[in-house]
Amino acid sequence: MSRHYDVDAVRREFPVADRMVYLDSGFQAPLARPVKAAIDLFLREGLEAAGPKSVWLDRVEQTRARVARFLGVSADEIAFTKNTSESMNIAANALPLRAGDNVLMIRGDHPNNAYAFLNLQKRGVEVRFLAMSDVVNAESFLPHIDERTRAISMSHVTFHAGHRFDIESVGALCRERKLYFIVDVMQAIGVVPIDARAAGATFVGSGSHKGLLVPQGLGLLYWDKALKDLEPTYLAAASLAEIPVDLIARPNSLAPSPTARRFELGNFNLPAIHALGAALDMIEQIGVANIQNHCFELGDHLIAQLDELDIRLVGPRARLHRAPHIYVLDLPATDWFGYFDENNVRVSPERDGIRVSFGMFNTVADVDRLIELIRKRGLKQATAAA
Structure with missing residues (x-):
């Protein structure tokens, strides 16, 4: 749930959310029913x-x-x-x-x-x-x-x-x-x-x-x-x-x-x-400020999880200087992009790593699934496989 709006109701308007963990709205937003x-x-x-x-x-x-x-x-x-x-x-x-x-x-x-x-x-x-x-x-x-x-x-x-x-x-x-x-x-x-x-x-x-x-x-x-x-x-x-x-x-x-x-x-x-x-x-029904604040909170949760894994965030950390919805993880795209895709998590390969970009329909559970996959594979294993 979000403190800012009914994310579950919004999520139901995006069928893609039932098919995959979609963390790529900075590339292309999925189609909503309306x-x-x-x-x-x-x-x-x-x-x-x-x-x-x-x-x-x-x-x-x-x-x-x-x-x-x-x-x-x-x-x-x-x-x-x-x-x-x-x-x-x-x-x-x-x-x-x-x-x-x-x-x-x-x-x-x-x-x-x-x-x-x-x-x-x-x-x-x-x-x-x-x-x-x-x-x-x-x-x-x-x-x-x-x-x-x-x-x-x-x-x-x-x-x-x-x-x-x-x-x-x-x-x-x-x-x-x-x-x-x-x-x-x-x-x-x-x-x-x-x-x-x-x-x-x-x-x-x-x-x-x-x-x-x-x-x-x-x-x-x-x-x-x-x-x-x-x-x-x-x-x-x-x-x-x-x-x-x-x-x-x-x-x-x-x-x-x-x-x-x-x-x-x-x-x-x-x-x-x-x-x-x-x-x-x-x-407009949700409110841009509410969407922004929801994405900021998802970002805060993501950053906290990355810190536990000692994974660097590329770009600014402070809310004053970061976008609420775009985060690049210092994970080599050549090593990680295919792995996330195989596990039904959509992200973007970027010049500095893996880009996660939230939409209005994303939840903490989406972030946790991403982190779960990183923990499951492990950084050392990914480096060795490369």
């Missing part, structure tokens, strides 16, 4: 009515508004994309960066955040990387800022070891120095409360297949609408302020939408947006 039901509704409507498109598009806007409330912003600041990578590329290319300008990032952060900005090197933009550490805040970036620094881009939570960085202090620094601030919240959203406006972000990008419980193929982008000069590098009818009624392109009417729809290219991933609406229902 999310599947929303996709089934979309498919049934398409099957029986060839698609009530106006109804579907109304639901898109309803979900857009719900995403906005979820992030503490307005609906006209939210665009739908394909994934985090597309969101990061949209953001990087919308910034008015020139040859000689530089962008600050964190070495070892998610590569698809980095590549979006590294691709700007062909325009003469320099990317500078800070060293990864357990604590990253405004003070970490301050010594690296010079007169040509224009932007900072970073993850809120790192995918590989569960660092949780102080985006609020970095955002305040960016406001003070008039820098653009881009945040990848893929590993945080749905588990860690996020207020994009309070963070002072220019753009916030994410996918939806982890904490938001949606199958792959849907991304989100927040854009601070006060920054009207930030425009997409591409254009489609859907991204215009005035879509021509006759659908004839006119060279003298190219103004982008005043909303975040300027960053959209037309048709949506409709089944995924239906799924997102149902997922937000689940998450």
Whole structure:
């Protein structure tokens, strides 16, 4: 049981929990029954009515508004994309960066955040990387800022070891120095409360297949609408302020939408947006803060068990600096990943070991099963077998 919500009731909505010990939501969240039901509704409507498109598009806007409330912003600041990578590329290319300008990032952060900005090197933009550490805040970036620094881009939570960085202090620094601030919240959203406006972000990008419980193929982008000069590098009818009624392109009417729809290219991933609406229902009924606190307690239990086994936790231990749901065990993936898989425990191999990532449905019993398998095999035996 959890002190924060009825985990057993939530667990019943995830059939995977009856089939295996699923500790891999940082890779892909398993499908929940209400999310599947929303996709089934979309498919049934398409099957029986060839698609009530106006109804579907109304639901898109309803979900857009719900995403906005979820992030503490307005609906006209939210665009739908394909994934985090597309969101990061949209953001990087919308910034008015020139040859000689530089962008600050964190070495070892998610590569698809980095590549979006590294691709700007062909325009003469320099990317500078800070060293990864357990604590990253405004003070970490301050010594690296010079007169040509224009932007900072970073993850809120790192995918590989569960660092949780102080985006609020970095955002305040960016406001003070008039820098653009881009945040990848893929590993945080749905588990860690996020207020994009309070963070002072220019753009916030994410996918939806982890904490938001949606199958792959849907991304989100927040854009601070006060920054009207930030425009997409591409254009489609859907991204215009005035879509021509006759659908004839006119060279003298190219103004982008005043909303975040300027960053959209037309048709949506409709089944995924239906799924997102149902997922937000689940998450909001439980409360993100409750999910976060439940995962923190699972993490505390995991860390205590690892300490007994003298297994090092890769990444931060303190709640202030760690994500509630992502933990990397210093166990060589080549030795351990197959063993866990053979015993019906789903985890991820990571650059530094074995990653355990919790979802809203996980329990102390799931952690105990993982630890039981480690004790059963023994560290010395695993090393010898390797």
